[in-house]
Amino acid sequence: MTSTQATAGRPNSADNPWPVRTVAQKVAGWIDRLGTIWVEGQITQINARPGTRTAFLTLRDSSVDMSLSVSCAPQLLQNSELPLHEGSRVVMFGKLTFWPGRGTLQLRVTEIRAVGIGELLARIERLRGLLAAEGLFDPRLKRPLPFLPQRIGLITGRASAAERDVLSVAARRWPAVRFDVRNTTVQGPTAVPQILDALEALDADPNVDVIILARGGGSVEDLLPFSDEALCRAISACTTPVVSAIGHEPDSPLSDHVADLRAATPTDAAKCVVPDAVAEQQLVDELVARSAAALRNWVRREEHVIAQLRDRPVLADPLRALDRRAEEIDRLRQGARRDVTRCIQVEATTVEHLRARLSTLGPAATLARGYAVVQRIVPDGEPEVVRSLEEMPPGTQLRVRVADGASRAAVMGWEK
The missing domain is CATH 3.40.50.261 (Succinyl-CoA synthetase domains)
Incomplete structure (x- = not known):
């Protein structure tokens, strides 16, 4: 077992740090396990010198500021169906390699496909549908x-x-x-x-x-x-x-x-x-002119309305209606006076007729024709009219009323 393997086998800690070579070898091993991949991006730099066996490119993401170093055989660039230049959008197939000595990462590609106009338009259409479905349009x-x-x-x-x-x-x-x-x-x-x-x-x-x-x-x-x-x-x-x-x-x-x-x-x-300042000024001038015309028309209409109101009789001669009403009131008052006078006269005539009838039918007229009213004198009471002989037995005190006065008498006897 080498010293590197022995170091890597022990747990990493502050007391047992890994040397740079161990870290580099682990990174290289992890990247190597990724295998071959397809990568899309834009070419921002091409370095292909004549007579060399390797061409170097820089592949950049078009959306963010990230790039990746790429190496390939010069024949891949020369045999491409579409000319490759800086700014070309491509799809590359290759394998990532980590160089422990320099601590750099590089993509070694074996196939490069330029994205043509048709593919670009198809991708734009797919993105258009996605954004439209999300509601961005x-x-x-x-x-x-x-x-x-x-x-x-x-x-x-x-x-x-x-x-x-x-x-x-x-x-x-x-x-x-x-x-x-x-x-x-x-x-x-x-x-x-x-x-x-x-x-x-x-x-x-x-x-x-x-x-x-x-x-x-x-x-x-x-x-x-x-x-x-x-x-x-x-x-x-x-x-x-x-x-x-x-x-x-x-x-x-x-x-x-x-x-x-x-x-x-x-x-x-x-x-x-x-x-446009000129167009806006013209619009302002037009609006001012229209507003002034509208205001003048409104004033003329109101003046016409006021003139019509002033020409009305009630405003031209305000007292005319009062005078006409005063005359009407005089006529009504005279009519009322005539009606009242006529009613009084009619009622006075009726009263005279009733008075005459009352005088004819009253007891005074009867007494004047020779009749008398005989009343019995009641002690401590008002005299009572005698209507039969039974009400005045002999000796009864009587009061005899005639047309020109009354006298007292006493009942001496009866006669039938």
Whole structure:
């Protein structure tokens, strides 16, 4: 047993540390057990010198800042069906190898397959279906753009035509507009990480009201970063509205569907985000004119209504109605006086007739015709009218009333 094997056989601890060679050999053993694998990525560097038996490449992940050293036979690069260059997306088959002497990891490949346009488009379509199923394309999630943003974040290539178009059109439409420009690589293996960093920085800035992601036209491979899954999810997660202006009208990367607004071109993005000062001033002038006309029309209508009210008799001569009512009241009062007088006269006539009848039928008239009323005097009482002889026996004190007075008498006897 070697000393290395003896050291590796004992438990690892602070009192029994492993030497570097033991750790390196263990790592090499673990990696060797991984076996052969398929790896996908983008080629960022190719070093194939003439006359050498090994070519060295760097394979990079298109979504994150991670890379892997690759070695292969130069014939694999020369015999590839599609020309391989920096930025090409490939699928490699090989075995990882750990070199203990240098402490480096390298993928030794025996097969390289370039991903063609058809495969790229098929992958984009599969990703499109996945994102759509997750709801990232839902129109209800789209955030509205501010009418007049105070600051606009712009992610584009350095000194690109897209940058010039956006800045010039925006300045021409609204001279006071301000931009926060972040220049990044817009194609190739380093595009996605740089765009993600710029997007995160602008989204975190509270002064940025909207973000424009702009790039000119290009091939499918050139626009591939804007269909990257990580970028699409980052755009969807932004709290700031994002406008995607990638390529021209026929181009449709996935970022267009995830963004809050898709612009056909960078120039169109500037028009969508920045209002036209001239058009807005014309609109304001038109609204002012319409408001003034509406106000004048309203005043004229109200003046007409007031004139009609003033022409009404009740307002033109307010006392006329009172005078007419006064005359009516006089007529009614005179009529009432006539009616009352007539009623009094009628009732007076009726009373006279009743008086005459009463006088004719009353006892006074009877007495005046020679009759008398005989009353019996009752001690301590009122006299009582005598109606028969039995009520006045002889000696009864009587009171005899005639038309012009009364006298006392006594009953001397009866006669029948």
